[in-house]
Amino acid sequence: MKDAVRTSGLFKRYGPQIAVAGVDLVVPAGSFAGLVGPNGAGKTTTLSMITGLLRPDGGHAEIDGFHVWRDPVAVKARIGVLPEGLRLFERLSGRELLLYNGRLRGIPKAEVERRATDLLQLMDLAGAADKLVVDYSTGMRKKIGLAAALLHNPSVLFLDEPFEGVDPVSANTLTEVLRAFTASGSTVIFSSHVMDLVERLCDWVSVMNGGHIVAQGPLERVRDGRSLNQAFLELVGGPQTGGGTGLTWLGQRDTP
Numbered sequence: 001m002k003d004a005v006r007t008s009g010l011f012k013r014y015g016p017q018i019a020v021a022g023v024d025l026v027v028p029a030g031s032f033a034g035l036v037g038p039n040g041a042g043k044t045t046t047l048s049m050i051t052g053l054l055r056p057d058g059g060h061a062e063i064d065g066f067h068v069w070r071d072p073v074a075v076k077a078r079i080g081v082l083p084e085g086l087r088l089f090e091r092l093s094g095r096e097l098l099l100y101n102g103r104l105r106g107i108p109k110a111e112v113e114r115r116a117t118d119l120l121q122l123m124d125l126a127g128a129a130d131k132l133v134v135d136y137s138t139g140m141r142k143k144i145g146l147a148a149a150l151l152h153n154p155s156v157l158f159l160d161e162p163f164e165g166v167d168p169v170s171a172n173t174l175t176e177v178l179r180a181f182t183a184s185g186s187t188v189i190f191s192s193h194v195m196d197l198v199e200r201l202c203d204w205v206s207v208m209n210g211g212h213i214v215a216q217g218p219l220e221r222v223r224d225g226r227s228l229n230q231a232f233l234e235l236v237g238g239p240q241t242g243g244g245t246g247l248t249w250l251g252q253r254d255t256p
């Protein structure tokens with residue numbers, strides 16, 4: 001199977017802090033892939049380097065066989081990105097935001113209008129299409145961000161924590177959209193801390209810890225007969241507290 005994403009020795013350092021320590025990430029085309037890891041594992045830094053938002057200090061990354069830093073235009077035409085801390089044009093309405101993004105991507109006006117209407121409908125945002133983005137809720141922002149990332153029909157979609165702050169109904173809508181997207185042969189890669197969600201959605205998992213990939217492959221192989229949560233805890237090694245929190249004062253009350 002062709003790989004949608006392949007990195008080799010990807011490396012990034014911030015001063016003395018090594019954020020990504022030589023990552024070989026592989027995601028086969030058509031996968032619904034989860035990138036998981038504890039806080040500070042290097043997930044966002046890795047995704048930023050693969051999507052061309054951050055220049056690596058070493059190693060390289062390919063998308064659909066195109067080199068991210070040598071062939072940025074070909075890569076950017078193929079990817080959709082929903083980054084962490086999404087910045088949107090707040091003074092545009094949801095519809096205007098999509099039309100603007102589509103025109104920037106070079107899609108003819110009539111076609112952008114058709115796609116924008118379809119996506120607003122699908123994301124349950126048709127009623128808020130003419131409302132300014134600044135007045136959108138967190139979940140609505142995620143949905144319009146995802147619509148903008150899908151508008152040009154990318155072959156690989158990168159999502160950093162797409163379900164954070166999203167209510168269960170909207171999460172269900174996002175899930176259905178993403179499932180339909182991968183069913184058509186496209187690839188989704190998303191970072192998440194929610195193991196149940198990754199276990200439910202993904203057929204491929206990469207686990208990061210301390211800037212390294214510590215496990216990677218089909219979900220069943222990474223789980224290896226355990227729940228993904230258990231596998232994750234064993235792989236990244238939870239804190240050794242002997243079963244307690246060590247906070248002997250927590251919950252203590254002086255009796256009057």
Ligand SMILES: Nc1ncnc2c1ncn2[C@@H]1O[C@H](COP(=O)(O)OP(=O)(O)OP(=O)(O)O)[C@@H](O)[C@H]1O
Binds near residue numbers: 040045
């Ligand atoms: N701009 C920056 N300057 C300095 N250090 C940074 C910067 N960005 C990230 N780091 C450091 O790099 C490491 C990896 O961070 P990163 O945000 O990639 O982790 P993450 O896995 O996405 O974490 P989380 O799950 O908490 O979002 C962390 O130790 C972080 O402090």
